[in-house]
Structures are given as C-alpha cells and as structure tokens.
Amino acid sequence: MNAVAWIAVGSLAAWVWLLLGQGFFWRTDQRLPRREAPEHWPSVAVVVPARDEADMLPVSLPSLLAQDYPGPAEVFVVDDCSEDGTGDVARALSARSGGLPVTVVSPGEPEPGWTGKLWAVRHGISLARARQPQPDYLLLTDADIAHEPDSLRELVAAAESGGFDLVSQMARLRVSSVWERLVVPAFVYFFSQLYPFRWVNRTGTRTAAAAGGCVLLRTWAVDRARVPESIRQAVIDDVSLARAVQRSGGRIWLGLAERVDSVRPYPRLADLWRMVSRSAYAQLRHNLLLLVGTVLGLALVYLAPPVTLVAGLLGGAPVAAWAGGVAWAVMTVTYMPMLGHYRQSLWLAPLLPFTAVLYLLMTVDSAVQHHRGRGAAWKGRTYARPEAAPDR
Numbered sequence: 136m137n138a139v140a141w142i143a144v145g146s147l148a149a150w151v152w153l154l155l156g157q158g159f160f161w162r163t164d165q166r167l168p169r170r171e172a173p174e175h176w177p178s179v180a181v182v183v184p185a186r187d188e189a190d191m192l193p194v195s196l197p198s199l200l201a202q203d204y205p206g207p208a209e210v211f212v213v214d215d216c217s218e219d220g221t222g223d224v225a226r227a228l229s230a231r232s233g234g235l236p237v238t239v240v241s242p243g244e245p246e247p248g249w250t251g252k253l254w255a256v257r258h259g260i261s262l263a264r265a266r267q268p269q270p271d272y273l274l275l276t277d278a279d280i281a282h283e284p285d286s287l288r289e290l291v292a293a294a295e296s297g298g299f300d301l302v303s304q305m306a307r308l309r310v311s312s313v314w315e316r317l318v319v320p321a322f323v324y325f326f327s328q329l330y331p332f333r334w335v336n337r338t339g340t341r342t343a344a345a346a347g348g349c350v351l352l353r354t355w356a357v358d359r360a361r362v363p364e365s366i367r368q369a370v371i372d373d374v375s376l377a378r379a380v381q382r383s384g385g386r387i388w389l390g391l392a393e394r395v396d397s398v399r400p401y402p403r404l405a406d407l408w409r410m411v412s413r414s415a416y417a418q419l420r421h422n423l424l425l426l427v428g429t430v431l432g433l434a435l436v437y438l439a440p441p442v443t444l445v446a447g448l449l450g451g452a453p454v455a456a457w458a459g460g461v462a463w464a465v466m467t468v469t470y471m472p473m474l475g476h477y478r479q480s481l482w483l484a485p486l487l488p489f490t491a492v493l494y495l496l497m498t499v500d501s502a503v504q505h506h507r508g509r510g511a512a513w514k515g516r517t518y519a520r521p522e523a524a525p526d527r
Contacts (some may be wrong), residue, residue: 140458143447167293172292179273180208180266187221195277211262221278256372311402318401345389411501445459
C-alpha cells in the first residue's frame with residue numbers, strides 16, 4: 136500500500152474506535168434521568184452573572200421569574216460592570232414580573248486572579264448564602280439561557296432522586312442562520328467527543344464536565360469543592376467546576392437539554408469564530424505540543440477520509456478509496472443524531488469535514504492570539520494564561 140492508503144486505513148481505524156470505544160459519544164439519549172418529586176421541595180437560589188446582556192435579559196430573565204417551582208426560590212442577577220444598562224433592565228423586568236423575588240447587584244471589577252464571570256458568580260453565591268436559612272441548591276445559569284416553566288422543578292427532582300451534587304444540562308443553542316446550522320451542532324458534537332456524557336455520568340469515572348449555561352449545585356458541595364475560589368482563574372469554568380466537585384467526592388451528571396435554550400444569536404461566522412477561539416487554546420492548556428497533536432489528529436480523523444477517497448479514485452488506489460469512503464460514511468452516520476437533536480437536515484452530515492477545518496483554524500487562531508499576548512478575550516476583557524491553573 137502507498138502512503139495515501141495507509142493514511143486512509145489509519146483514519147478508518149480511528150473512526151472504528153470513536154464509534155465503539157469513546158463512550159458512544161455520538162448518541163443523544165443522555166437526558167435528565169428518571170426522577171420523582173421529593174416529599175419536601177428544597178430551597179434554591181438562582182445566580183445569573185450578566186455582563187452587557189441588556190438585549191438578552193428581556194428574553195431569558197422572565198423565563199426564570201416564571202418558574203413553576205413548589206419550594207422556596209430566589210433569583211440573584213449579578214451585573215458584572217456592564218456598560219449597556221444591564222442592571223437597570225433586570226430591575227425593570229423584576230418589577231413587572233410578579234414572579235420569583237429578584238435581587239440585582241454589582242460587585243465591581245474583579246480582583247486580580249479572577250475571571251469576570253467567576254467573580255460575579257462568587258458574589259452571587261455569597262449573597263445567596265447570606266440568607267437565613269441558606270438555600271439547599273444553587274442554580275448557576277447564564278443571562279442568555281431561557282428556561283421552560285418546569286425546568287427548575289425537573290432539575291431539582293433529578294438531583295434529589297439520583298443523589299447528585301451537580302446536575303448540568305447542555306442548553307440547545309440557537310440554529311437559525313446558515314453559519315449557526317453549519318457550526319453549532321458540530322460544537323456540541325465535538326464537546327461530547329471530548330467529554331462523553333456516559334463517562335461523565337458513570338460512578339467512579341475520571342471524566343468530568345458540565346455545561347455552564349445550566350448547572351444545579353448542592354450548596355454544601357460548594358464548601359467541599361471550594362468553588363468558585365478553587366477555579367477562580369479558569370476560562371473554561373464549567374468543566375473546571377465539574378472537576379472540582381468530582382475531585383471533592385461529589386456525584387455529577389451531564390446531559391442534553393430539551394427545555395433549556397440559549398437565545399444568543401451568532402448570525403455571522405465571525406461571531407462563532409470569537410466564541411470558539413476565545414477558549415480553544417485554553418482547552419489545550421496553552422501547550423504547543425498539544426496544539427500540534429490536535430491539528431494532526433483533526434486532519435487524520437476529519438480531513439483524511441474525503442481527501443483519501445478522492446485521491447484513491449483519481450489515482451487508481453482502491454484501498455485508499457475504500458478505506459477513505461468507509462471512514463467518511465462512519466463519520467457522517469455518527470453526526471446524524473446530533474443534527475436530529477437540533478432538528479437540522481441530515482444532508483448537513485457529510486459536510487462535517489468542512490466544519491472541522493473551521494474548528495481547526497479557530498484553534499490555531501486561538502493559539503496565535505495567546506502568543507501575541509491577547510489571551511482569552513471576551514466582552515472587553517482579556518485573560519492571560521494563569522501562572523498556576525488551580526483546576527489542574
């Protein structure tokens with residue numbers, strides 16, 4: 136066999152492993168586990184960190200205030216030094232709602248060594264815990280996340296029934312524009328490939344992850360895991376939070392949401408590019424060797440199948456064409472369940488290699504920006520690499 140054929144066979148072997156040996160990451164059946172209503176509903180404090188979210192809050196905050204929750208619940212909106220009147224919008228919405236009680240505060244600029252979101256979360260948790268009695272649970276949810284009326288009730292029922300210390304749902308992201316349809320389902324697909332939900336949810340596993348838009352956390356687990364202080368520098372705060380809870384002996388659960396949605400639009404490729412590139416290199420621990428390995432791995436797994444198929448057909452290399460074609464077919468089939476979850480056309484599945492190229496370029500760009508001294512940039516703040524990442 137020539138070099139092209141060996142590459143094709145190697146790619147096919149990688150896809151056989153991913154299909155069967157990576158926790159069946161491609162399946163989308165990890166939803167809230169079986170649950171029953173508790174005899175007594177525990178109290179919950181909902182913490183919403185918000186920075187320049189005046190456009191999102193009118194859609195997301197009313198959904199929180201309208202929660203049909205049988206127990207005591209209160210909402211804390213933490214305005215993280217917004218410049219667009221986020222705090223005023225939150226106060227106006229709460230005054231008109233007549234739903235759950237709302238407290239709107241601003242802690243000021245974060246202290247050195249803290250990311251803005253975690254600084255806001257810290258302040259919200261402190262305010263919630265100052266209440267007497269302290270809430271039994273904390274729901275950490277982003278300002279661009281809308282919840283169906285039964286969302287909080289179902290999350291708490293799942294945590295109580297399963298004995299979980301952390302229950303997180305991957306909100307369904309918006310898929311309206313052409314670029315969103317092409318890139319967003321792949322984002323969740325790649326995330327589940329890195330952190331197979333079945334492995335996260337298995338007792339005794341070392342795989343830990345959460346989706347930052349919707350995290351229900353037992354209050355006592357905050358003390359045991361020392362969060363958010365122990366992860367105060369984390370750019371990928373959701374995964375770091377799950378690791379901290381797991382390492383402290385807590386049980387975690389992660390799955391796809393059916394009634395929790397992100398309302399933030401990403402209409403242009405540039406918007407999606409910024410969303411991915413701001414944390415891609417942090418995911419690789421700012422390590423050049425890991426970056427090189429990731430680029431080569433993406434090329435072998437996602438680019439090699441269509442390239443070797445075409446090269447084999449044009450060059451009269453049947454082994455390369457056959458192996459590349461089968462690898463591409465397996466890739467396509469594994470992507471279909473995620474497209475189905477997002478209610479998108481299955482004809483997008485064969486385009487996954489093109490989307491993978493975009494993610495490869497986003498990852499390289501993330502590394503370039505970091506080495507130019509720009510770090511992870513988001514909403515006017517730039518976070519350099521921490522000297523000692525506390526969640527590692």
